[in-house]
Amino acid sequence: MDKILYAELKKIYSEDILFEKEDLYPYAYDTSPNRNVLILPKFVVFPTNSQQVSQTILICKKYNVPVVARAAGTCHCGGCRVKKPAVILHFSKMNKILSINKEDLIAKVQPNVVIKKINDEVEKLGLFFPPDPSNLTVSTIGGAVALSSGGPRTFKYGTTKDYIINLEVVLADGKIIKTGTDIAKDVTGYNLTSLFVGSEGTLGIITEITIKLIPKPQSRKVTLAYFDDLIEATAAVNNIINSGFIPATLDLLDKNTLETIEKFNPCGLLCTKEAALLIELDGFEENLNYECKKLFEILKKSNAAKIVQAQNEEENEQIWRSRRSAFAAVTKLKPNVITEDVVVPRSKIVPLVKGIQKICSEYNITVCIMGHAGDGNIHPNFALDLSNEKERKDFEILKDKLFALALKLGGSLSGEHGIGDEKKKYLKDALDIGALEYMEKIKALFDPKNIINPDKIF
Ligand SMILES: Cc1cc2nc3c(=O)[nH]c(=O)nc-3n(C[C@H](O)[C@H](O)[C@H](O)COP(=O)(O)OP(=O)(O)OC[C@H]3O[C@@H](n4cnc5c(N)ncnc54)[C@H](O)[C@@H]3O)c2cc1C
Numbered sequence: 001m002d003k004i005l006y007a008e009l010k011k012i013y014s015e016d017i018l019f020e021k022e023d024l025y026p027y028a029y030d031t032s033p034n035r036n037v038l039i040l041p042k043f044v045v046f047p048t049n050s051q052q053v054s055q056t057i058l059i060c061k062k063y064n065v066p067v068v069a070r071a072a073g074t075c076h077c078g079g080c081r082v083k084k085p086a087v088i089l090h091f092s093k094m095n096k097i098l099s100i101n102k103e104d105l106i107a108k109v110q111p112n113v114v115i116k117k118i119n120d121e122v123e124k125l126g127l128f129f130p131p132d133p134s135n136l137t138v139s140t141i142g143g144a145v146a147l148s149s150g151g152p153r154t155f156k157y158g159t160t161k162d163y164i165i166n167l168e169v170v171l172a173d174g175k176i177i178k179t180g181t182d183i184a185k186d187v188t189g190y191n192l193t194s195l196f197v198g199s200e201g202t203l204g205i206i207t208e209i210t211i212k213l214i215p216k217p218q219s220r221k222v223t224l225a226y227f228d229d230l231i232e233a234t235a236a237v238n239n240i241i242n243s244g245f246i247p248a249t250l251d252l253l254d255k256n257t258l259e260t261i262e263k264f265n266p267c268g269l270l271c272t273k274e275a276a277l278l279i280e281l282d283g284f285e286e287n288l289n290y291e292c293k294k295l296f297e298i299l300k301k302s303n304a305a306k307i308v309q310a311q312n313e314e315e316n317e318q319i320w321r322s323r324r325s326a327f328a329a330v331t332k333l334k335p336n337v338i339t340e341d342v343v344v345p346r347s348k349i350v351p352l353v354k355g356i357q358k359i360c361s362e363y364n365i366t367v368c369i370m371g372h373a374g375d376g377n378i379h380p381n382f383a384l385d386l387s388n389e390k391e392r393k394d395f396e397i398l399k400d401k402l403f404a405l406a407l408k409l410g411g412s413l414s415g416e417h418g419i420g421d422e423k424k425k426y427l428k429d430a431l432d433i434g435a436l437e438y439m440e441k442i443k444a445l446f447d448p449k450n451i452i453n454p455d456k457i458f
Contacts, residue, residue, distance in 0.1 A: 002042060008059045009045055009087070016046040016093070027088050030075040032422050033336050033386055039081075041068070044088040050168060050176050050207035053089060057205070058174040060087050060451055068453045069201045071112055071143035074135055076339050077420030079147065079200050083455040089205060091142055097121055098208070105213045106165065106182055111142025111206050118211070128216035130157035133416075134324055142206055148198035150416030152249040152280075152323075155374030157214075159416060161197045168208035169196055172447040182210045195442070200418050201453045203446045217282035220248065221292050222316040225304040226273035230254070233275035234349045236302035237373045240279065243298050245291070249280035250374030254353065257326055257368040257381070264329040267322040273305055277373065278323055280316075326381070330368050333383035338395070340402060344411030346376040355405045356380050363394040377415030403429070419457045427458065 009017055018024060024040045042065065047053045060067045066086035073080055082088070091112035098108040102125045109118060115136040118129050132151040133139045139149070145167070150159040166180040179192040196203055227233040237250055252275060253261075259271045269276070277299075281291050292309060299307050310316045331337045344352045353369055360367040360382070371378035380402070386392045403413055403426045413423050413430045428436060440458055443450075 005059065005063050005065060005087075006043065009043055009056065012052050012055050012059075013045045013047075016048075018044040027070060027073075027090065028081065030073045030078060030080050031339075032076050032078040032081070032420070033338055033384075039083065039085065041082050041088045042085045044070075044090050046090050046093045047207075048093045050170055053170045053205050053207055054174045054176055056087060056089060057170060057172060057451075061172065061174075061449060064449065064451065066451050066454050067205070069111075069142070069146070069205050071140040071146075072114070072138050074133075074139045075143065075147065075420065076341065076417045077147075077200075077414070077422045079418055079420035079453070079456060080143075081421060083421065091140070094207065095140075100125060100127070100213075102127065104182070104184075106184065107211050107213060108182075109141055109209050109211060111145075111209065112140050114138065114140055115144060122213055123216055126216050127213040129163060129211060129213055131160040131163055134327075141209055141211070145197055145206055145209055146199065146201045147416070147418040150372065150375070150377065152251050152278075152372055154372055154377070154416070155250050156246050156248045156282075161194060163212045164193055164197050164209060165212050166210035167193055167196050167206050169204040169206055171204045172449065172452050176207070177204075184212050198418070200420060200456055202443060202456050204452065217248075217284075219285040219288055220280055220282040220313075220316060221288050222249075222310045222319045223277075223279045223281075223292070223295060223299070224269075224308040224319055225277045225279065225299045226270050226306040226308075227275045227277070227303065228273060228305050229303075230275045230353055231350050232303045233277055234346075234353075234373060236277060236299060236304065237346065237349075239298050239302045240295065241374070243294070245281070245295065245298075247279050247374065248282045249278060250372070251278040251323065252276075252349070252353075252369075252371050252373035252378075253278065253323070253326070254369040256366070257330075257370045260329045260333060260368050261322050261326050264332045265322065265325045267318065267325075269322060270306055278319060326368065326370055330381040330383055333366060333368075334385050336384045336386045338382045338384060339417070340380050340382070340399070341377065341414045341417040342380075342402065342406035342411055343375065343377040343415030344406055344409045346373070348409040348411065349373060349376055349378065352378055352406065352409055352411070355409075356402060359398055359401050359405070363398050365391070365395065365398060372415070375415060376411070421456055424457055 094110040095112035133149040366383040
């Protein structure tokens with residue numbers, strides 16, 4: 001059967017098809033640990049247009065072979081790993097910005113455009129695309145749409161879902177549809193666009209995206225505030241918000257994270273403090289000078305032990321570079337890093353963080369905790385050696401306890417990374433049973449033969 005499948009795909013893709021075992025390995029992973037036996041895709045194909053995607057889906061449907069879309073592969077939840085030998089649609093040849101319309105504040109892009117590239121291009125016109133998965137120099141708009149990725153700017157600007165107004169999607173029956181119109185405000189019919197955003201590539205394959213843009217803030221100022229106590233740091237978050245501020249970023253870094261960044265990427269972080277807040281304010285320069293003064297006063301009143309305010313764009317970037325290097329720094333502690341993404345009401349950040357620290361010390365597992373404190377979205381980065389049988393088993397128990405804790409605190413499993421393969425066993429505990437039933441029905445309606453990224457989410 002593979003020979004027939006190959007022959008059919010070859011007709012569409014000519015040389016743009018991979019089938020040798022050694023060529024397939026890079027497409028079998030994402031950034032989640034592959035604890036099971038590695039499953040390789042059957043073929044990787046590189047479409048250049050939506051018609052090719054449609055033809056591929058129809059061929060896969062005929063032979064009952066799964067199809068999985070893949071972009072940069074930075075997903076943390078096993079979303080683009082294959083569960084059965086499948087055909088991978090890799091979008092590296094669909095990586096163009098098709099148009100930018102300054103007057104209508106929209107742009108049309110292909111799925112594999114890297115997010116930073118979108119921002120670099122729209123900034124030339126004084127525009128801004130706020131979604132920023134912290135790895136924006138690598139991750140793509142297609143992946144961000146499929147996961148409704150968030151990131152540090154979510155508190156003020158929202159997540160990817162707030163900036164997607166129309167999608168071209170290829171469905172499991174090969175049909176190519178537009179989910180909406182290219183108008184930012186439109187309630188004509190059901191909001192199919194929002195159904196596909198965050199669907200983790202399980203309902204259809206996204207081949208074109210219309211994004212909403214906003215005017216670029218004139219300036220930004222970044223502040224790092226250190227605290228001797230985690231409770232004071234989170235109280236400061238509330239004090240900042242209650243004083244009328246809407247910072248672009250309100251990120252929290254714990255002591256372990258500060259130490260680990262400083263160990264592997266020395267950049268002058270203060271490692272003796274229990275926690276730090278990274279606060280970015282953006283807007284008009286004149287307003288920012290006033291707001292920064294006010295912010296300083298609030299942080300002082302909130303018992304900040306030390307406050308560092310960047311004086312220029314270079315210093316802003318320096319602070320951001322250290323924050324963005326956190327994940328890479330943790331990878332140097334042990335062979336594996338698992339990043340979780342629990343989210344709780346902001347008032348529950350302290351019990352969540354203290355709870356994670358307690359569980360980790362019970363199992364002697366190193367954890368570096370950071371997160372988007374403004375949204376209650378916390379990323380514990382667990383440093384592990386999964387080849388160590390005990391550590392692997394302990395981590396499975398720890399994970400059960402982590403999700404149980406987040407749910408007990410009124411939270412949820414994932415604020416921005418998605419469910420994929422890694423969190424599906426917890427889904428029934430996190431969702432209303434009736435809602436879950438309808439989600440499964442939606443999947444069955446769009447993909448009755450279960451060939452589009454099967455065995456994910458549910
Ligand atoms: C260091 C680091 C930091 C990160 N920080 C953040 C963060 O702050 N916030 C955040 O939200 N995430 C973060 N992530 C997670 C991840 O990077 C993002 O979710 C990212 O947006 C995924 O993009 P990608 O291009 O790598 O997609 P991939 O990993 O390739 O794919 C992700 C999912 O999208 C599906 N998909 C891809 N393309 C399509 C398509 N065309 N049609 C349909 N489905 C498709 C795939 O099947 C898969 O399920 C981080 C990851 C790393 C490694």
